Amino acid sequence: MADPMRIRANNKDGVTEVRVLMSHPMESGVRKDASGALVPAKYITDLDATHNGKTVLKAMFSGAVSQNPFLSFKFKGGAKGEKVAVKWVDNKGESRTDEATIA
Amino acid sequence: MKTRLVISAVLMAAATTGAQAQDAAAAGIAKFREMLADGNPAELFEMKGEELWKQKRGPKNASLEQCDLGLGPGVVQGAFVQLPRYFADTKRVQDLETRLVTCMETLQGFNAEEIARTPFLKGEKETLAALATWIGGLSKDMRFAVPQKHEAEKTMYEVGKRLFFARGGSHDFSCASCHGADNTRIRLQDLPNLTKNPGDGVGFAAWPAYRISNSQMWTMQHRLNDCYRQQRFPEPKWGSDATIALSVYMGVNANGAASIVPALKR
Numbered sequence: 379m380a381d382p383m384r385i386r387a388n389n390k391d392g393v394t395e396v397r398v399l400m401s402h403p404m405e406s407g408v409r410k411d412a413s414g415a416l417v418p419a420k421y422i423t424d425l426d427a428t429h430n431g432k433t434v435l436k437a438m439f440s441g442a443v444s445q446n447p448f449l450s451f452k453f454k455g456g457a458k459g460e461k462v463a464v465k466w467v468d469n470k471g472e473s474r475t476d477e478a479t480i481a
Numbered sequence: 482m483k484t485r486l487v488i489s490a491v492l493m494a495a496a497t498t499g500a501q502a503q504d505a506a507a508a509g510i511a512k513f514r515e516m517l518a519d520g521n522p523a524e525l526f527e528m529k530g531e532e533l534w535k536q537k538r539g540p541k542n543a544s545l546e547q548c549d550l551g552l553g554p555g556v557v558q559g560a561f562v563q564l565p566r567y568f569a570d571t572k573r574v575q576d577l578e579t580r581l582v583t584c585m586e587t588l589q590g591f592n593a594e595e596i597a598r599t600p601f602l603k604g605e606k607e608t609l610a611a612l613a614t615w616i617g618g619l620s621k622d623m624r625f626a627v628p629q630k631h632e633a634e635k636t637m638y639e640v641g642k643r644l645f646f647a648r649g650g651s652h653d654f655s656c657a658s659c660h661g662a663d664n665t666r667i668r669l670q671d672l673p674n675l676t677k678n679p680g681d682g683v684g685f686a687a688w689p690a691y692r693i694s695n696s697q698m699w700t701m702q703h704r705l706n707d708c709y710r711q712q713r714f715p716e717p718k719w720g721s722d723a724t725i726a727l728s729v730y731m732g733v734n735a736n737g738a739a740s741i742v743p744a745l746k747r
Contacts, residue, residue, distance in 0.1 A: 382528065399521075446525060
């Protein structure tokens with residue numbers, strides 16, 4: 379199981395701001411290691427953020443996104459105490475879901 | 482006379498505009514860095530470090546929770562800003578990383594020599610980076626108070642000072658070549674003067690840090706190793722007295738400055 383994400387969510391004036399720090403190598407697949415061999419591609423392809431089960435953000439990442447991606451977004455709604463969940467899936471089919479409580 | 486006054490006034494105005502432009506650029510860079518600091522990947526290493534401190538590991542299947550970093554077994558808060566220091570059990574001045582390896586050996590049964598030989602960010606060196614980041618983070622915003630009470634601590638300061646100014650290697654560089662004066666820079670990188678207190682969050686007060694350019698978490702030992710590489714010196718032995726002495730010199734000079742660890746670097 380991949381390393382946990384760090385998610386922070388806070389609500390202000392009806393708008394919830396979510397900040398996610400994901401732990402992922404984000405290997406593009408074009409890099410070569412010290413011996414000259416290609417380092418195989420391993421990067422997040424899809425991301426889904428939900429609030430109370432409803433999708434608030436859907437994203438498609440590529441190998442162009444850096445290691446340990448940081449994503450920050452806002453959505454209308456949400457209240458203190460409610461949960462925001464973030465799920466990512468990578469090109470190898472590995473996935474990780476974490477959730478946070480809106481502060 | 483009047484022409485000369487006009488010319489000098491114009492020159493002064495140009496100089497001021499130039500200085501203002503420079504301040505604006507510096508302010509812009511500072512703001513950009515502030516924006517980047519949100520979501521510092523170092524936080525992932527802090528989380529990992531906390532896990533590794535508490536997890537039962539090694540041949541002895543024990544955690545590091547009894548490790549003494551200078552403030553008593555298991556006390557981590559505030560430990561970072563009073564290292565390096567003298568430890569009675571090992572009879573030497575140790576920095577955070579060498580002290581962690583001592584604990585990993587005595588409490589968990591790891592082989593210290595093997596860890597010392599492992600390349601940075603591989604195997605147990607990766608463990609060390611995570612632990613150092615977490616422990617450093619627990620002293621965030623605290624002011625450095627590296628001790629100079631024990632004779633060994635005072636000696637190490639003097640050794641560090643000599644090493645700092647010692648010129649050598651193929652390019653005849655010393656640490657002071659880059660870090661020995663105020664207001665200097667290499668290309669666009671400002672260089673702090675480490676012969677005195679460089680201020681909050683600068684120099685010794687900024688490592689361990691996450692390097693954006695290569696997505697790596699660097700500890701002080703890693704930074705010192707790279708400094709020697711940049712000076713075209715032979716590679717220093719990991720955790721050697723020389724590297725610890727330099728940390729003592731820079732740490733004591735930084736006493737009073739606030740730590741911003743874990744920091745974010747280019």
